[in-house]
Amino acid sequence: MAGEAQQSDRTFTIDRLGRRELCALGREWLLHGHLQDRIGMPLVLEHVDRETMQQVAIDEWMAASPVYAPRVRRALGFGGTGVDVIFKNMQLDIGAPHQFLDFRYRLHDAAKGEFFLASCGALLDVEPMGEDFVRGMCHTIEDPTFDATAGAVNPHAKVRPVHRPPRVPADRWPHCRWSVFVDDHGPPACPHPNLPLVQASLAAGVTLPAPPPVQGAEPGGRPDYGGPFDPGFEFEDLSHTALRVALGEVAIQSHLLFRSFLIAVEQRLGADVARSFTPRMLAGLGALTSGRLRRALRIGGGVGGVARLLRVHPMLAPTGYADIACERLAPDRLRFALRECPLTAEPDGRTWLAPLEDERHGPAAFGALVRGGEPRARVRHTAVRAGERVAFEVTVEPGAEPVPEPPEVGLARLSTGADFRFRTRRPLRG
Numbered sequence: 001m002a003g004e005a006q007q008s009d010r011t012f013t014i015d016r017l018g019r020r021e022l023c024a025l026g027r028e029w030l031l032h033g034h035l036q037d038r039i040g041m042p043l044v045l046e047h048v049d050r051e052t053m054q055q056v057a058i059d060e061w062m063a064a065s066p067v068y069a070p071r072v073r074r075a076l077g078f079g080g081t082g083v084d085v086i087f088k089n090m091q092l093d094i095g096a097p098h099q100f101l102d103f104r105y106r107l108h109d110a111a112k113g114e115f116f117l118a119s120c121g122a123l124l125d126v127e128p129m130g131e132d133f134v135r136g137m138c139h140t141i142e143d144p145t146f147d148a149t150a151g152a153v154n155p156h157a158k159v160r161p162v163h164r165p166p167r168v169p170a171d172r173w174p175h176c177r178w179s180v181f182v183d184d185h186g187p188p189a190c191p192h193p194n195l196p197l198v199q200a201s202l203a204a205g206v207t208l209p210a211p212p213p214v215q216g217a218e219p220g221g222r223p224d225y226g227g228p229f230d231p232g233f234e235f236e237d238l239s240h241t242a243l244r245v246a247l248g249e250v251a252i253q254s255h256l257l258f259r260s261f262l263i264a265v266e267q268r269l270g271a272d273v274a275r276s277f278t279p280r281m282l283a284g285l286g287a288l289t290s291g292r293l294r295r296a297l298r299i300g301g302g303v304g305g306v307a308r309l310l311r312v313h314p315m316l317a318p319t320g321y322a323d324i325a326c327e328r329l330a331p332d333r334l335r336f337a338l339r340e341c342p343l344t345a346e347p348d349g350r351t352w353l354a355p356l357e358d359e360r361h362g363p364a365a366f367g368a369l370v371r372g373g374e375p376r377a378r379v380r381h382t383a384v385r386a387g388e389r390v391a392f393e394v395t396v397e398p399g400a401e402p403v404p405e406p407p408e409v410g411l412a413r414l415s416t417g418a419d420f421r422f423r424t425r426r427p428l429r430g
Contacts, residue, residue: 012308014244014317015211017297019218019428022243023235024296026098027422029247029314032289033094033254034101038125038415039284039408040261043277047269054136056264061141062148063194064260065095067204068253069152075208075249076242077224081154082110083180084229089153090115091233092225092246094253095145097121098234100420104174105231114162116177123165123175125415131166138165138176150180151189157182197263201350202342203255208320211244220430236426248318255321255343255352262350275354279361282352283368284408286315288418290372296422301374303334303396309373310336315352322353329393335382336366337391344389356390366392368406375402 017025037057044053069089073079078088087105090096096103100121107113117123126133142164150157162177198204221239235243258281266274290309293299299308307326310316316324316338323341328334338344343351355361359381367379374396382393412418 013311014247015214017312019221019236019240019243020424021297022240022247023424023428024422025293025312026235026243026247026250028289028292028296029250029254030094030097031100031292031417031420032285032314033250033257034097034122035285035288035412035415035417036254036258036261036281038417039281039412040265040277042411042414043280044265044269047273050132050136052268054140056261056268057141058144059192059194059264059267060257060261061095061145062192063198063263064253064257065093065145065149066152066191066195067198068249068256069093069149071204071252072246072249073153075245077226081182083107083113083157083182084110086150086153086157086180087113087115087229087231088225088233090149092249093149094250094257095149097417099422099425100417105229107229107231111182113180114178115180116162116174118174120175121416121420125417127165127167134166146178147189148192154182155188156184156186157189158186194260194263194267198256198260201256201259202346203252203259203321206252206321206342208245208248208252208318211241211248214240217241218428220428222429232426234426236424237429248320251314251317252321254314258352259346259350274350278352279355279358279365280408282315282355282365283406284412286313286352286365286369287372287405287409288412289313289315290369292418294373299373301376301396302398303328303332303374303377303394306334306370306374306377306394306396309370313369315369325388332396332398334394334396335391336394337384337388339388356392362390363392364406367403368409370394371403371405372409376400378403 041053044056072089072092084107102118103115104118105115126137146159150159158181160179162179164176217240222237223239223242262274293312299305310326316322322343323339325337355365363379363381370377370379376396378395379392382391384391
């Protein structure tokens with residue numbers, strides 16, 4: 001993206017990215033949301049056994065996906081109660097990040113279809129941990145959470161395995177296959193008890209502003225995902241505006257899933273333990289995502305690179321829920337501020353950015369996120385201005401030594417998703 005790389009950090013925003021860059025960002029943000037559990041669940045295992053950890057995961061997903069799924073349908077202009085709509089939702093769900101979880105779909109009719117995973121990065125992550133962990137993910141967790149995902153579209157929809165891991169033989173392909181159907185005579189799906197607690201968040205109900213028109217924006221692509229289901233859907237099929245709409249909803253999914261995770265942790269381990277997880281996950285996943293975004297968008301170093309990175313980081317998005325500002329103070333100094341916004345107004349503080357105001361954890365957690373893209377950066381709190389909740393000064397001296405990564409970043413790198421490389425499967429739709 002040579003043209004984009006020449007922009008000043010003031011004009012480097014999501015709105016100014018081209019369609020190809022927005023497609024790359026969409027895949028990265030989906031993967032970011034999926035990898036939350038790659039850090040969160042090991043933290044849970046520090047306190048409880050594997051079976052309890054699995055229940056945390058079940059509660060987390062069952063209480064979040066029925067909240068964000070209807071948002072996606074409204075935002076991308078598709079509705080209905082058929083299997084085609086269930087599949088469309090899955091194609092835009094952080095639980096099914098493109099390529100890393102390589103979903104393939106076959107729609108038979110409005111009431112029946114199937115999908116299989118040509119490759120499942122989540123399975124490849126847990127297979128080395130043994131059969132108990134594989135069964136825990138592919139049986140114990142997926143049975144209720146797949147039904148909750150389908151039930152968010154139609155309470156009578158069911159998802160049942162045709163075959164699934166443990167793989168026999170060990171190289172069995174595809175990794176799994178599932179049937180999806182509507183059973184009007186069966187019992188409807190029951191909402192999870194935590195669902196109202198997730199729905200009560202400002203993130204659940206926030207109306208994101210319509211993306212502003214961009215003069216000279218790259219033409220082409222679908223304005224929404226109305227019309228027939230496309231088994232091969234890719235972000236390249238969407239228009240510049242539709243891509244920005246989709247990105248906003250992907251970011252909201254991450255916020256809602258994290259809120260649901262914290263609720264489930266708090267119910268089993270207490271509020272203090274749940275709060276202790278937040279800066280660790282912000283540091284680990286924030287840094288990992290920063291590094292991936294730097295590579296995906298070819299973002300340079302220095303404070304200019306930091307400013308660009310912060311404007312495309314999903315933890316600091318979307319506009320309308322989060323409100324950030326970056327100001328260049330000097331060639332080697334940047335001021336970042338989180339303004340008053342719905343994210344900072346969440347009454348219970350169950351957000352990614354709650355630790356930023358903490359004198360002890362804020363600079364360390366935010367610093368880790370920044371250094372995922374610029375290892376030489378130093379971060380400190382600075383005085384806030386009117387309308388701001390918290391502010392940091394970021395310094396990048398050219399000759400500075402890189403700051404060592406916190407252990408949570410190493411935890412994030414245990415997933416094969418840390419180094420996963422996406423590829424473009426479709427040309428941009430005209």
